[in-house]
Amino acid sequence: MSSLTKFVLGMMGQLRPRPAAGATTSILLPPPEKQGGLPLMDALAIRHSSRDFATDPLPLQLLSNLLWAAYGINRNDGGRTAPSALNAQEIDVFLALPDGAYRYDAIANELQFLATSDLRRITGYQDFVDDAPLDLIYVADYTRMNLVPVGQRESYASVAAGAITQNVYLFAASNGLATVIRAWIDRAAIADALGLTHDQQVLLSQTVGYPRSMT
Numbered sequence: 001m002s003s004l005t006k007f008v009l010g011m012m013g014q015l016r017p018r019p020a021a022g023a024t025t026s027i028l029l030p031p032p033e034k035q036g037g038l039p040l041m042d043a044l045a046i047r048h049s050s051r052d053f054a055t056d057p058l059p060l061q062l063l064s065n066l067l068w069a070a071y072g073i074n075r076n077d078g079g080r081t082a083p084s085a086l087n088a089q090e091i092d093v094f095l096a097l098p099d100g101a102y103r104y105d106a107i108a109n110e111l112q113f114l115a116t117s118d119l120r121r122i123t124g125y126q127d128f129v130d131d132a133p134l135d136l137i138y139v140a141d142y143t144r145m146n147l148v149p150v151g152q153r154e155s156y157a158s159v160a161a162g163a164i165t166q167n168v169y170l171f172a173a174s175n176g177l178a179t180v181i182r183a184w185i186d187r188a189a190i191a192d193a194l195g196l197t198h199d200q201q202v203l204l205s206q207t208v209g210y211p212r213s214m215t
């Protein structure tokens with residue numbers, strides 16, 4: 001579906017998910033591999049946004065590694081790979097995969113099943129989001145930010161989400177993946193499809209996949 005069609009449908013509140021025939025249960029991820037990859041400076045040297053994705057699915061091990069790098073638990077006290085104000089850990093990472101929608105549970109290291117629908121199409125107006133193998137959605141849960149003044153919650157949560165997106169950029173650079181952070185998204189359609197509450201806000205999305213030119 002073209003970006004223009006998607007935008008028009010979005011304006012009409014008609015951007016809908018595609019049905020998916022995937023499993024209806026949560027997926028336990030293999031333990032993340034926490035070693036290896038490019039040295040940090042080499043990854044920084046090639047970090048960039050890409051909008052040209054192959055449709056090949058991401059293997060579960062790669063997905064586990066990616067999510068751990070993005071926002072996994074990296075310390076015994078439950079700390080994460082990305083910072084958050086007052087350690088509120090208010091960001092939830094949702095996944096739109098071809099066979100359904102999930103939430104990353106870093107503690108259980110699993111993908112919590114949410115919906116059988118293929119939500120990739122509604123994660124953004126740009127055409128590539130429909131068929132790239134993974135669209136991440138970053139959602140703030142403001143019920144975890146009681147200690148943060150109300151007027152600062154959105155900006156703090158956006159900073160925290162931005163840190164996660166950069167982790168994904170660096171993981172992608174280190175693993176030969178393509179990625180792009182996206183703010184041109186239909187937040188209402190995504191919130192509706194994910195069944196979010198009024199305390200949850202869709203902040204950003206990010207597409208990840210293999211670069212098309214290399215497959």
Ligand SMILES: Cc1cc2nc3c(=O)[nH]c(=O)nc-3n(C[C@H](O)[C@H](O)[C@H](O)COP(=O)(O)O)c2cc1C
Nearest residue numbers: 047048049050051124126180181182183184185204
């Ligand atoms: C907050 C934010 C929102 C963005 N939204 C989009 C978007 O909706 N669609 C898109 O294709 N790129 C988006 N980008 C990516 C930028 O276009 C990209 O980072 C910029 O062109 C610089 O390119 P680089 O990332 O390769 O350095 C966004 C970047 C940021 C930081």
